[in-house]
Amino acid sequence: MKNKVPTVKGTREFYPEQMALRNWLYANMRSSAQTFGYQEWDGPFLETLDLYAAKSGEELVKEQAFVFNDRGGDQITLRPELTPSLARMVAARQGLLPRPIRWWSFGPFWRYERPQKGRSREFFQWNVDLLGVDSPAADAELAAVSATFFANVGLGPDEVRIQFNNRRLMDAELAALGLTERKREVFRLIDRRDKMPAEAWDTYATDLGVTTDQLVGLKALLADTELWRKSEECQAFVSAATALGIAPYLEYDPTVIRGLDYYTGTVFEARDREGEFRAILGGGRYDNLVGDVGGDRLPGVGFAMGDVVIGLVAQKYGKAAGLRASPTQVLVTVFKPDLLDETLKLAAELRAAGLKTEWYPEAIKLDKQLKYADAVGARFAVIVGPDELANGVVMLKDLGTRTQRAVPRAELAAAIANA
RNA sequence: GUGUCUGUGGUGGAGUGGUUGAACACGCCUGGCUGUGAACCAGGAGAACACCGGUUCAAACCCGGUCAGACACCCCA
Incomplete structure (x- = not known):
C-alpha cells in the first residue's frame, strides 16, 4: 500500500x-x-480540564489526558x-x-x-x-x-x-x-x-x-x-x-x-x-x-x-464466536441483465416481508454470486432464471444444508421464514 | 517518559551476505463447469524485502540513524 x-x-x-x-x-x-x-x-465527550483537576488522580489528569486549547484559548480535555x-x-x-x-x-x-x-x-x-x-x-x-x-x-x-x-x-x-x-x-x-x-x-x-x-x-x-x-x-x-x-x-x-x-x-x-x-x-x-x-x-x-x-x-474463551458482520439473510441473484427488474422486485417483496435482503448487482456467473452469498454468511440464496420464470416459481437454496428446491413465487417469504 | 523486540506481495509467513528470476499457505483473477456456493485440476496477477546512509566485489540479510508497530514498566478501563 x-x-x-x-x-x-x-x-x-x-x-x-x-x-x-x-x-x-x-x-x-x-x-x-x-x-x-x-x-x-x-x-459530553469534551470537558474542561478543571473538572478532573480536583479528584481524578494526579497522573490521570496531568499525564494521561488529551488536553488542547480551543480557538478561544480555553483548555479542553477529551474525557478520560x-x-x-x-x-x-x-x-x-x-x-x-x-x-x-x-x-x-x-x-x-x-x-x-x-x-x-x-x-x-x-x-x-x-x-x-x-x-x-x-x-x-x-x-x-x-x-x-x-x-x-x-x-x-x-x-x-x-x-x-x-x-x-x-x-x-x-x-x-x-x-x-x-x-x-x-x-x-x-x-x-x-x-x-x-x-x-x-x-x-x-x-x-x-x-x-x-x-x-x-x-x-x-x-x-x-x-x-x-x-x-x-x-x-x-x-x-x-x-x-x-x-x-x-x-x-x-x-x-x-x-x-x-x-x-x-x-x-x-x-x-x-x-x-x-x-x-x-x-x-x-x-x-x-x-x-x-x-x-x-x-x-x-x-x-x-x-x-x-x-x-x-x-x-x-x-x-470463544464467547464472541459466530458474530456476523453482515445482517443479510437472503441474497437474490440476478440471472441475466434483462431479468434485473425481476430480481429487484423479488428483493423488494422479501424486504416487505421483513427479511434482510441483498441483491447481486451484476449478472455475472452464478458461482460468483453464490460465493459472495457464502462470504457474507447469508443463509439463503434465491435464483430466478428463465425456467423458473416460465413456471411461476423461484429456486430457493439453503446455503447451510446445501440443498435447494423450487418454491411457488408467492410462497417464497413464508418458505424462508419457516425454514 | 523508560526498556526490550520487530518491520518481507491483500493477509499470514520462509529466507540471516552470492543459483532468490524473493519459498509456501490463504485470499484474488481466468478457465475446466455457456444455470449453481466446499473440494479438485490447469493457468495468472500481485513485493523498489519500512525509509535514509554506511560496510562489502556482492546486502532483505551486517552496522548506524529515522520512522512505524508490538510487548513490558509507569498508570489504568
Missing part, C-alpha cells in the same frame, strides 16, 4: 467484524443494566473518564432526580498512554452507577450487575472472578500497623503486591520507610484471605451478594485497592482467572465526589469496564 496516511496512534478502526463485537458487547451491557432498572445517559461528569450532572439536578439514581452509559474515552495489550488511547467504556444509597447492599448490586453481564456473555466463575476489598477496612488495618503516614504510597505498594518479584517488593517497601516489623505485618495482612470478616461492611456486602446469587463470582483479595483517589469504601475489580489480562473492570464506592464538585454530599458506587480487555477475554 502506497502513501498510506497513518491513523492517530492508539486510535481504533472498527471494520465490520470488530463493529459486530463492539455491538455485541453493547447489547449485553444494555440488557444487563436494564435488568436492574438502570437508565441510559451520556455526558466519566465519573466527574456524572457527579456534575447529578449535582446540577439535585433535588429534581428521583432517588436512588441508577444510571449506565457506554461511550468513547481517551487517555494519552502508550498503547499495549488491552490498552489503547481511544476506548469505549461501560459505566454503571448507583447514587443516593450508602449501603453494602448497594455495593453488592453493582457487583451483581457486572456478574450478570459476565453470565450473559457466557463467562462463568471458572473464567472470570470479581475480587473485592474495602478501603475503610484497609485504612484501619494500616493504622494498626502504624502506616497511616504515607497511606497513598502504601496503597500503591499494596496494589503492586503480585505484580513484582517478592524481593523487589520488599526493597520497594523498605525504601518507603516501612520498618521490618511493619513489613511482616503487612505481608500477613495481604496474605489473609479471611480479613474481610473483620469488617461489618464486608460481611454485609458478601451477604447481600450471596442473596443476589453472585457468590460464585466473588473472591476476597486484600491486595485489591484501586488507583483512583476518590474511592472511600468497597472497591472491586474483575479479572480472568488465568491472570493473562489486565483488570476487566474496576469500581467502588465514592461517597464524597458529588459534594466535591459543588453539590450536596451524595454517596455513590459504580464501576467502569473498558471494551478492549473484555473483548480479548471473550474471544479467548
